[in-house]
Amino acid sequence: MRERKFLSGNHAVAYAVKYIQPEVIAAYPITPQSSIVEKISQFVANREVDADFIRVESEHAALSACYGAACAGCRVFTATSSQGLAYMAEMLPYVSGSRFPMVMPVVNRSMAAPWTIWGDQQDAISQRDTGWIQLFVENAQEAFDTCLQAYRLAEDPAVLTPVMVNLDGFVLSHTEELVDLPAPEEVQAFLPPYQAKYAVDFTNPTTFCFGATPEVFAEYKYHQQAAMEAARQKITDLAVEFEQLFGRNHGGLIKEYSCEDADYILVTLGSFTGTARTAAQKLRAMGKKVGVLKVRSFRPFPAHEVARVLANTKAFGVLDRNYSYGNEGALFTEIKASLYDCAVRPPGLNFIGGLGGRDIRLDEFEAMFTKLEQAAGEPGTVKAVNFIGLR
Known part of the structure; x- marks a missing residue:
């Protein structure tokens, strides 16, 4: 049954995760993102989300844990902000270059120095060339809806590219508004369980993130760009499909x-x-x-x-x-x-x-x-x- 809740932008993201049901969640707190993973941890503790919830020691470790779980074929989730995203910087191109379709909300916050917890978009913009799709949302409803769309987009066989869902810190992450939540079966129809195209298989061994020589490196980058180009039409198509199913259209590109x-x-x-x-x-x-x-x-x-x-x-x-x-x-x-x-x-x-x-x-x-x-x-x-x- 559909329902309507008064949610902050961060809790709208957490509720989206409840519907998405990732198998592995790696969490490290950083303001103003922290209440996303705090709320998700409650869902996991109450068995509303059936996931391995990993409490890691840093943002770098969070994305590394997601990388390993993605190698095993799991649908994964993490979230971060600002200096945390900067700490992940080494892993960002590893994930995109390995074509792992994860989704990571980034609650946008200014970069130090001077140190501040308040919001702008310098954090995500500074990582624009790491090979991740970057979507920016306007309100809590769009944050919820875009997380659902982002998994469909990332996991599309023609795309297989990670997605950052960006929401402005505090003005969006901590401000509450009415959010329409679909029935669980509607989300299940829109976002079926993830079937990894490539995953660790001991009966058919596969190498992930191997070294590439000059003879093959450019071809990998070419295919990565082709996937990003394919994402253009997929984003537009998903907006249309989402409107048909749920009655909301936040725009495509x-x-x-x-x-x-x-x-x-x-x-x-x-x-x-x-x-x-x-x-x-x-x-x-x-x-x-x-x-x-x-x-x-x-x-x-x-x-x-x-x-x-x-x-x-x-x-x-x-x-x-x-x-x-x-x-x-x-x-x-x-x-x-x-x-x-x-x-x-x-x-x-x-x-x-x-x-x-x-x-x-x-x-x-x-x-x-x-x-x-x-x-x-x-x-x-x-x-x-x-x-x-x-x-």
Whole structure:
């Protein structure tokens, strides 16, 4: 039977795990992720989740334990944040290069120093080239739904690639909202038990993570990229299938709001999308043709979809909760590259905000749209990279 619960983003993830029923869970606490594995440990203790729950000594050990269990053909789960993800960095390409289809929520938190527990997206963005699919969610419902989709995606034989499900620390992880939970049998129909394509088999020995010589290494990387390309269509298809079964569509690679006739579009990633959408609604009521484009998949990056939406705007803006030091926001770089082949490239502005957990207010979003109008009407009068709310 379907039900509705008042859940934080972290507990929405934990409930998704309850439905998914992984066989091995490796847990190490780190703020603001800790309440995910704490809640899951309760499910395991109460026998609501039938899994081996491994209490490891570090984040590196957590991902290593998942790697070993994946070699044995198990469906696995772990979660982390910030410095914990950095501690896992050695293992991230091991998992993706070995084509193990695990899912790891990352509760996004700023990277030290200075040390802070508050949220931005620097942690996940800094690991964008490790071969993991990266999906970003807007709210607790999307966190729950995306975890279900992520396992279907990762375990697809054409993909076999690990997935990070990214949710913003505190503003999403610890804020509670109503979440619709499906009936268990509905999830079982959508996500059947995992049957590993490759696993340790003593009757048919297989080598995992062997050394590769120059004669074969490039071919492995080529197939890894081909799998990432296959994931593009799978993400879109899963969004459609999920809507048919559960009545919710959070977007495939992207999700548009009032972009069809928009002169000015703001591109977002994660939980600030809701505030941006509210600002756009307010400005629309005043006669301004503005829209919001949510990027849901950062890897694989939806370059063609972004170009289709932005090519005919008068100006676009990109909100980054990260910074690629010495350059600009990482999302802005990707968006600009997407427009390279367009016959006419509209001017773009990069807005850096929400770092270290700082809020971006509604009036600041409205000011971003105002700057886009200025950039279109008076080119060169607005800086390309703009830090929001500096004191």
